[in-house]
Amino acid sequence: MSTGPTQDGLLPSEFLVEASGVPAIAYVRAGLPGAPTIVGLPGGGHLARVFYGHPGSRAEDFLDCWLEKRGIGLIALSYPSDYRAFRRRLPDLTVTDWGNAAAQMTAELIRARSLHGPIVPVGWSMAGRASRAFNVAACCLGLKMPGFIALAATPPLPGMVRVQPEGEAFTAEGFWRTGSNDADTLSARNEASLRDINWRGAEIIDAAAYAAHYIVNTPIRLRGEPNQRTGLERNSLLDTIADLGTFAYPAYPFTGVIAPTRASDARHALTDQATWGFLNSQKLFCEYTAANSMSTLGLAWNELRELALQLPTRLCRYVEGGHCFFLGRDGAAQTASHIQDLCEQLEELRATMGRLLAL
Template identity: 30%
Template sequence: MLYPGEELTEAAGYPALVRFESGRPGLPVVVFVTGGGVLGRIAYGPPEGRAADFLCHWLHEDGFPSLVLSYPVDSGGVFDTAFPQFSITDWAEQSGEIIARYMDRNGLPANAIVLGWSMAGRIAEPLHAALRRKGKGIELFVAMAAASALPHTLPGLDHLKPAASGLAAIRGAYLDWLLHCLADQNGAAGHVVLDAEAFTREMTGDFPVGLAASAMRYRDGAFVPDPAGDAIEVGTAQYRAFPPLALMTHASALDARHALTDRSTWGVYITQQLCEGLVFSQPDKLAALPGQKWALLVEHVGHAALRLSATLPGNHMFSLGEKGARRTVQTLKRLRQTAADVAGEISHLMD
């Protein structure tokens, strides 16, 4: 049931579906971490699909090596065992181990660019921590219409129910919504980027509830709330431990919560990470800043989250379709440069 180029591997004690494509020497690997109940195949498409309709094609066109990771879900006949207690910590450790493995195996730079789509926004801090323990890191983490580490921002996920496997069932929860988003992207593309039936069969499935932005855990056959444990796992208050951040979102009413709140929720973490990493960590320099530099610092930090955010056409699946996929990579390159500029400007003011 594997697509060409895919590999089943094991890391941190769990299986994972992986697809790697090499790139131009010296460029960092772009890692796509998929969201809730959807395999990473959404980043490169099925064998019969048009490659140009998918993200990885355009990453390759620009020379970036790409690594797409899928944690174990009940989907497409890929995984033969369910892991209902698979946690955010397991996800981060597994992802970090695989990323480091491919960096070492292919002589890649030690800092990755990570695209965290949808639920995968929650992996930003624990993945960065896992990579740092291996001597690696994240150059830039880009949230793509993604859940942040803030609690209770996606209350619709509270109604997830366990399937017989113990995994969170997406049918009757949000599969219909995903298919609505897919139909909208297909319409915008003017052709069928992904067939709804094939997408459902080969790319979606039930998933471990501990990964969802609902602070629920699987225990004794039931889903129980654990907001305190969830906050620890996703690093809710560990601002300094987050990697550099940027945001891609959209303005579609099909995904109103992300369209309306992504800039504010991620703005908190973009601003706090910059301040903790570049300003508050140097209290002596901060106290000695002359008035003019202080005013410039206030201006730069105040505008940083806006500069590091982009609103793209489309919906929750805005990277699907040739225009969407190409635009996503173009936006990634711009945000990467902007992140370097913002960090450089703030560091210069602090000198």
């Protein structure tokens, strides 16, 4: 990508979209007919360019290149932040609002571009919080969504992220200060991320490009944790649980997991398989009870039970690296391979569940 951003900060491949009063920066590349379209949802403090790159970057260092080689399409959506392309500021945007809007944007982009095949959201880091909300909206919109893929992502379970007793730092506009403090200085949080991105010694994203093209300050409620700011209304633990839909197990999608291996991202490396595996088990049980509340499965019961035991490993993959393991040629290629595999696994799982439960 050689052309820089326009005056409003958008790259030539990007454009603004909006749904239910929520704007986003969109990037769309069609895949082969009938192939899945991935919906890339970025984590805290980042634009969705983490999936497709910046001016002057190497295409092979990003997922989009390797997904395209496999015929898989990509819709990448950047949530509204304080990035200069957004004229409207929404610092108190909720997880439910973002999940609903992102699903609506996806449906409209699919219709406008005449795309076919299933859609599979891939949420990195904080974006895992929106898995339930996106799935509910996608079902209402009639989107064919076999499941969700968590990319070192945190599920909609509060209490999994460290919360400072004094709260987080905020900008004057009320955004969670996840971006740079000024044009020339990266926060300690982003300096750590940058070291992780460049961990093999190859400079995938240098400090100047990172500050200019990737990092932003974030709506705090998207973090999915309560009591983050003094005076912030409707941000108790109960309100956070309601927004995330934490215990709405039937509304969760089946979720494939791609986790890192490095100690620098120990929580995801050690817990993602188990936490998302728990939610997958609850989802399977809810579908079973909904379909078989007055009957038994007979011989199919053993197959369903074996399926439940297999889910945590069947739907989990690992890529060597830290929180940004999907950046860089090797990591991006391996992650794209796992995404294709997990898309197939999710489709097969839906078919198996339908056969076993006669849905």
